[in-house]
Amino acid sequence: MQVYQQTIEREVTFSGIGLHTGKKVNVRIVPAPVDTGIIFVRNDIPSLPEIKVSPENTTQLFYATNLEKDGVIVKTVEHLLAALSAFGIDNLYIYIDSEEVPILDGSSAPYIYLFENAGIKKQNRKRKYLKLKEHVEVKREDKYISAKPSDALSIRNTISFNHTYKKVRYQTIEYVHSLKNFEKLLSKARTFCFVEEVEWLKSKGLAKGGSLDNAIVIDKYDILNPTGLRMENEFVAHKTLDLVGDLYVLGHPLLADIEAYKTGHALNATFVRKIYEEKLYEVVEFEEERENLEQFVMGKIEGKLSPE
CATH class of the missing domain: 3.30.230.20 (lpxc deacetylase, domain 1)
Known part of the structure; x- marks a missing residue:
C-alpha cells in the first residue's frame, strides 16, 4: 500500500x-x-x-x-x-x-x-486514505451501489441493458484496484453509446466531438466500429473505469468493498456525496509499504454474456 x-x-x-x-x-x-x-x-x-x-x-x-x-x-x-x-x-x-x-x-x-x-x-x-466506517448503499430504481469497510478498494460491477445486442445484456467484472490491474483490465476500455442515442445527444448539445475513433457505437445486433472490441467485456470494464474515476472525486483514495449494478455518473456521484457529506469514513495512513493487494484479494475479471 x-x-x-x-x-x-x-x-x-x-x-x-x-x-x-x-x-x-x-x-x-x-x-x-x-x-x-x-x-x-x-x-x-x-x-x-x-x-x-x-x-x-x-x-x-x-x-x-x-x-x-x-x-x-x-x-x-x-x-x-x-x-x-x-x-x-x-x-x-x-x-x-x-x-x-x-x-x-x-x-x-x-x-x-x-x-x-x-x-x-x-x-x-x-498519504491519507478514506476507509468506510459502516455499510453504505445508494439506490435508484433497480440500480445500486453497496459498499462495506475494507482494507482495499475492490469492485464487483454488473451491467445489464435490455437490448438486442447480446454483449450488453449482461456482463460482470471483479476488480481489485492497483496500477497493474488497472492497466491490464480497465485502462483500454472505451466509452460507448447506442446508435439511437446519437441524434438525441446531439440535439442536447452533446457528443459534438464523438466518433468511432473515441467511442464504441452499438447498433441493433453489433457495433459499428470496424476494428471491433478491445476485449470481450469492454462495456462493463469501461463502466468500472468510470466508477474508479468518480470515486477519486473524494480527493483521497477510498478503501471499500463495493458491489454495483447498472452504475452511471449520477449514481456514482450520489454515492460519493453520501460518504463525503455524512462523513461515513475515517482517515487512515499506513506506516510501511505493503505488497500489492492481490496477496489477500485476487484481482480478476470475468465477462459473462446472457443467454439468448
Whole structure:
C-alpha cells in the first residue's frame, strides 16, 4: 500500500477534442506540493480560476462527470481521474484552455503512457486514505451501489441493458484496484453509446466531438466500429473505469468493498456525496509499504454474456 503522497517528476502536455463540446483542447499537467490535491486551472480565462477535485464541486452529471466553482466548469474529468487514482498521484495542477478534458481515444490508455513518461515522484508527507466506517448503499430504481469497510478498494460491477445486442445484456467484472490491474483490465476500455442515442445527444448539445475513433457505437445486433472490441467485456470494464474515476472525486483514495449494478455518473456521484457529506469514513495512513493487494484479494475479471 502506498505510504507517501505522490506527484509527477516533470510536466507533460497533450491535446485533443472534447467529446461533448467538439472543441480542441490543450492540457498542461504540472507537479504540485504536498496536500495540494488535484486542481484544474482554466488558463483560457485571464483570472486563472481554480477548481479543486472535490464532491463539493461536482455538477451537471449528465453523460460525464463535471466540476464547477463560481460559474467556471471543467467537464468529462473521469477518465483522467481514473488514471490518477491508478498511479497514486495525489497532487497536481492541470492547466486547461477550454471547458472539457479531451476524450482522446475514449479510454484511459493514453494516460498510462503520459504518466509513465512524466515519472512519479514520492513526496515527504503521508498519504491519507478514506476507509468506510459502516455499510453504505445508494439506490435508484433497480440500480445500486453497496459498499462495506475494507482494507482495499475492490469492485464487483454488473451491467445489464435490455437490448438486442447480446454483449450488453449482461456482463460482470471483479476488480481489485492497483496500477497493474488497472492497466491490464480497465485502462483500454472505451466509452460507448447506442446508435439511437446519437441524434438525441446531439440535439442536447452533446457528443459534438464523438466518433468511432473515441467511442464504441452499438447498433441493433453489433457495433459499428470496424476494428471491433478491445476485449470481450469492454462495456462493463469501461463502466468500472468510470466508477474508479468518480470515486477519486473524494480527493483521497477510498478503501471499500463495493458491489454495483447498472452504475452511471449520477449514481456514482450520489454515492460519493453520501460518504463525503455524512462523513461515513475515517482517515487512515499506513506506516510501511505493503505488497500489492492481490496477496489477500485476487484481482480478476470475468465477462459473462446472457443467454439468448
